[in-house]
Amino acid sequence: MFVVYDQDGKITSSIAGPGLEYGIEVLDAQGKSWLFLAGVTSLDPVVNYVDVAAAAARTNRYVPKDAIADVVKANRPIALVASKSEIVADGIDAATISGIPAGAAVTIVCNGLELASAVxxxxxxxxTAISAGVYHVLVSRPTFNPASIEVMAS
Known part of the structure; x- marks a missing residue:
């Protein structure tokens, strides 16, 4: 199986079936970063990533079955913590959300509307909030499982 990945190690696609020549002839020509994982027939790109440094250290892109765990890793969890689960919607009371990995994209959603987004x-x-509602803090970053936490404002 081939895995194609981006500069952060996020698996963008997997291809089962063709031989190693496919990667050399097709994926190299497209400028893709890829590995051939021997003996693998399926891989969930949502919960796995490629360790880019480990992949770069290999002398070739063929990864034998006993070395796959060295280059394909399970996404890490994000352990979000809210200092408060409820705040007053007065624009002053605040909840601190911690445990956000550096470089993560954070999006704030309330009542189905995206209110803010930042890295x-x-x-x-x-x-903080000026309107009552349930505020969802959504966090995503390559090599981590997406996470969310809620804070109620009233």
Whole structure:
């Protein structure tokens, strides 16, 4: 099986069936980063990623079955913590959301509307609200499982 991945290690596609020549002839020509995983017939790209440094350290793109765990890893969990589960919707009261990995994309959604989105580098955000509702903090970053946490504002 082939896995095609981006610069962060996110698996963008997997291809079962063709021989190693396919990667050399087709994927190289397309400028793709890829590995051939011997003996693998399925791989869930949602919960796995390619360790880019480990892949780059290999002398070729063929990965024998006993070495797959060295280059294909399970996504890590994001352990979000809210300092409060409820805040007053007065624009002053705040909940601190921590446990955000550096470089993660954070999106705030309330009542189905996306209110804010940013990339976070320091691991925390302060959430305030001026309208009542359930605020969903959605966090995503390559090599991590997506996570979310809710804070109620009233």
């Amino acid at each position: 976070i580098d320091d691991g925390n955000i302060e959430l």
